[in-house]
Amino acid sequence: NSKFYPLFLIENGKPTGIYPLFFFKTPLSTFCYSPPSNVELLFLGPLFPEINTMNQEKKQVFLQNVQVLVDRFIRKDLNANYIQINTPPGFDDCRFFKWGGYNVEPRYTYDINLSSGLDPLWKNFSRSLRYYIKKAKKEGITVTEGSKEDAFFIYDLLKGRGRIKSSKEFIGEIFNQFFPDHIKVFIAKASSEERLCGIITIIEKDRVRFWVGAPKCSYKGLSPNELVLWESIRWAYEQGFKIFEIEGADDYSLYPFKRKFNGNVMTYYQMKWLSPSLSILSSLHRLIKKENNKMFDL
Numbered sequence: 001n002s003k004f005y006p007l008f009l010i011e012n013g014k015p016t017g018i019y020p021l022f023f024f025k026t027p028l029s030t031f032c033y034s035p036p037s038n039v040e041l042l043f044l045g046p047l048f049p050e051i052n053t054m055n056q057e058k059k060q061v062f063l064q065n066v067q068v069l070v071d072r073f074i075r076k077d078l079n080a081n082y083i084q085i086n087t088p089p090g091f092d093d094c095r096f097f098k099w100g101g102y103n104v105e106p107r108y109t110y111d112i113n114l115s116s117g118l119d120p121l122w123k124n125f126s127r128s129l130r131y132y133i134k135k136a137k138k139e140g141i142t143v144t145e146g147s148k149e150d151a152f153f154i155y156d157l158l159k160g161r162g163r164i165k166s167s168k169e170f171i172g173e174i175f176n177q178f179f180p181d182h183i184k185v186f187i188a189k190a191s192s193e194e195r196l197c198g199i200i201t202i203i204e205k206d207r208v209r210f211w212v213g214a215p216k217c218s219y220k221g222l223s224p225n226e227l228v229l230w231e232s233i234r235w236a237y238e239q240g241f242k243i244f245e246i247e248g249a250d251d252y253s254l255y256p257f258k259r260k261f262n263g264n265v266m267t268y269y270q271m272k273w274l275s276p277s278l279s280i281l282s283s284l285h286r287l288i289k290k291e292n293n294k295m296f297d298l
Contacts (some may be wrong), residue, residue, distance in 0.1 A: 002036055007073065009048075009066060016062070017048040019070050020171055023078055023164040028276060032080040036163040040212050042109065042247055042268070046070075060093070067068035067096040089266040102271040108249035110263030114237045121233065129260040135228040139220050140191030143231035146198055148175050150187045154198045157215035164212060171200075171212075184208070186232045188217075188224035196224045201232055208236040209245040216258070229261065 002024040009017040022036035031037070035044030046066075051059060072253075074080050083102070087094065094104045112121065122130065146154075155171050158164040175183055187198035199213030211230070214225040229246075236244045246258050249265055 002031075002120065004270070005078075007070065009069075014234065016050060017046065017066065017067070019046045020044060021074065029082055030075075030078065030080045031082045032074050032078060034085045037084070039170060040164060040166050042086060043088050045069065045088065061193070063093060066094050067100060067131055071100050081278045083271075083273040085271045087269045087271075089268045092267065092269070093293060094269050094271065095267075097271040100273070102273045105270045105272070107268050107270050109266050109268065110249045110258060110261065112233065112244040112246070112261060112263040112264050114233070114242055114244055116176070118234060118237055123153075124262045125230075126260040126262065132222060132226045133230050136222050136224055137224070139222060141188055141191070141219065141224050141227055142191075143186055143198075143228050145186050145235075146185030147186035148172065148179070148185075149204070150198060151175050151185050151197065151200055152233040153187070153296075154185070154200060154213045154215065158199060161215055163215060184232070184235075186213075186228050186235070188228045190219060193250040196293065197228065199225075199228055201236075203241075207245060208232070208241050208243070210247060233261075250251075 005021040005023060007019040007021060008015055009019065020034055022033045024031055034046065035041045045187040048066075052063070054062060062270075074083055085090075085097070085102075089109060094102075098104050103154075114121070120268075125133075151171060152168060155164065155168050159168075182203045183200060184203060186201065186202045188196045190196055196219050197215055197217040200211050201212045202209045212228065214228065217224055233244045244263075245291070246261060246263055248254060249258060
């Protein structure tokens with residue numbers, strides 16, 4: 001239920017970037033996000049296509065000017081009292097956010113470089129991962145490309161486990177808009193053709209990104225998720241993509257599973273700003289919650 005503000009940055013009559021903002025109100029607060037909240041997207045924040053062609057001084061002046069202008073629009077024109085912005089991986093100069101009063105938090109994702117070939121990739125996996133992939137194949141589990149119905153099947157599994165916030169309608173709309181060129185579904189099936197689990201991937205330029213999926217699942221004492229991910233990585237390599245990304249490397253509950261693939265840890269940043277009044281309310285809420293937890297422990 002947000003309003004979309006696609007801010008275009010123009011310098012000397014030429015577009016130099018876009019700053020997508022998603023703004024919505026509640027009775028007590030006004031929020032501004034980039035990317036939007038609760039749609040399972042880590043990246044859809046500010047984009048500056050020519051930033052890497054600038055020398056270091058020009059880049060710093062450019063980023064500082066941009067942040068001053070955008071902050072003025074968000075805080076003065078939109079009157080937001082909560083702002084949250086994500087950078088893409090590789091964008092690590094967040095000083096201008098810090099100087100603007102933002103809290104800067106590092107976040108993480110995994111990149112698997114596909115250029116080395118399948119054999120080195122396979123050997124780089126943990127021993128236990130290779131074992132479970134082989135065992136899943138022996139038990140007759142197969143992985144195929146899926147349909148919109150398979151995407152909904154994955155969604156229902158995730159929703160039942162409280163692992164997704166988006167609506168089914170949103171997932172369906174993403175599928176309608178981007179399938180088949182930019183969305184691929186991989187579904188694991190038992191030998192009886194029973195669907196077990198799967199993942200939905202996003203395709204962007206030379207990169208395939210594991211977006212959502214891999215809900216916890218057991219078949220004959222095995223988890224098919226290892227095989228699903230391996231087959232999707234293999235597909236990406238055979239199609240000529242250079243990177244396979246596994247999102248959410250900073251989710252501790254999923255860390256034991258995702259670390260087995262030995263991807264390179266990539267850093268991006270999440271910036272948050274609260275108005276002084278909202279910051280006080282937030283501090284009081286944390287204090288009350290802490291006190292309530294102490295009472296519960298007693």
